[in-house]
Amino acid sequence: xxxxxxxxxPLHVFEVAARLGSFTRAAEELQVTQSAVxxxxxxxxxxxxxxxxxxxPHGITLTSDGDDYRREIAPAFARIDAATRxxxxxxxxxxxxxxxxxxxxxxxxxxxxxxxxxSHPGIEVRLSTGIALVDFGREELDVAIQFGAGDWxxxxxxxxxxxxxxxxxxxxxxxxxxxxxxxxxxxRCTLLHTKYRRNDWHDWLEAVDGPDISxxxxxxxxxxxxxxxxxxxxxxxxxxxxLLRQEIASGALVPLFDRPVTxxxxxxxxxxxxxxxxxxxxxxxAWLEQEAAQG
Numbered sequence: 001x002x003x004x005x006x007x008x009x010p011l012h013v014f015e016v017a018a019r020l021g022s023f024t025r026a027a028e029e030l031q032v033t034q035s036a037v038x039x040x041x042x043x044x045x046x047x048x049x050x051x052x053x054x055x056x057p058h059g060i061t062l063t064s065d066g067d068d069y070r071r072e073i074a075p076a077f078a079r080i081d082a083a084t085r086x087x088x089x090x091x092x093x094x095x096x097x098x099x100x101x102x103x104x105x106x107x108x109x110x111x112x113x114x115x116x117x118x119s120h121p122g123i124e125v126r127l128s129t130g131i132a133l134v135d136f137g138r139e140e141l142d143v144a145i146q147f148g149a150g151d152w153x154x155x156x157x158x159x160x161x162x163x164x165x166x167x168x169x170x171x172x173x174x175x176x177x178x179x180x181x182x183x184x185x186x187x188r189c190t191l192l193h194t195k196y197r198r199n200d201w202h203d204w205l206e207a208v209d210g211p212d213i214s215x216x217x218x219x220x221x222x223x224x225x226x227x228x229x230x231x232x233x234x235x236x237x238x239x240x241x242x243l244l245r246q247e248i249a250s251g252a253l254v255p256l257f258d259r260p261v262t263x264x265x266x267x268x269x270x271x272x273x274x275x276x277x278x279x280x281x282x283x284x285x286a287w288l289e290q291e292a293a294q295g
Contacts, residue, residue, distance in 0.1 A: 168239035190235030191217030
């Protein structure tokens with residue numbers, strides 16, 4: 001014999017209204033209108049072929065059938081609630097495992113991460129850094145920050161920050177007699193390169209019809225060191241503007257020549273398409289997109 005189970009949404013609405021003793025308060029808890037609550041109760045009453053509530057100008061009260069029905073189903077909803085909370089609490093106890101480029105982490109993510117923890121105190125973010133293309137089949141990760149054209153096979157992705165580049169230097173370098181005032185002046189400056197973004201100077205100089213000097217200068221292991229070297233006055237670095245808003249706002253670094261160049265690349269949040277996104281990852285992705293939209 002098949003089970004006789006009424007429509008579950010009207011049943012849920014009945015449990016809430018019976019527990020709270022009010023269609024208005026039930027509507028507030030369920031975040032629907034009072035008329036929607038009334039319609040769902042009417043659907044359940046039609047299915048059960050009996051009235052569950054007395055309705056009068058002063059409010060609602062359960063009929064004897066409604067009170068008996070509430071007593072029978074309320075423990076089932078309480079058990080569903082308890083089981084769901086246990087599963088969600090267990091999921092929150094597991095950290096969200098994130099891998100990022102060290103520059104993105106240092107210059108953009110870490111200064112903002114306290115805001116995520118404040119709004120989602122139950123979700124721990126465990127951060128690691130790396131350069132190589134992420135392999136979710138071999139690495140225990142939930143999400144990663146990747147830089148590229150957004151064409152990775154088998155990965156879901158959210159675009160975060162575009163790649164806008166422009167030379168930056170320290171104010172102390174600009175106070176020197178030989179400070180660069182026009183692009184041609186870069187010929188007498190030390191260009192600061194980074195190992196993993198070796199084409200940045202070439203791409204920018206080509207885009208602005210600058211001199212062919214992209215092979216000169218000093219190569220540093222990463223962008224963080226290049227920016228620090230620039231702040232110390234050692235030369236001119238190619239800045240990733242979306243990652244340097246704090247340094248530019250504080251005056252620690254100054255953009256040169258007012259010639260930003262946008263490249264067809266971006267930072268993306270990526271995760272395995274086959275795995276989907278649980279509530280922890282959905283919360284983190286929504287937060288990342290909100291922060292990225294604010295600049």
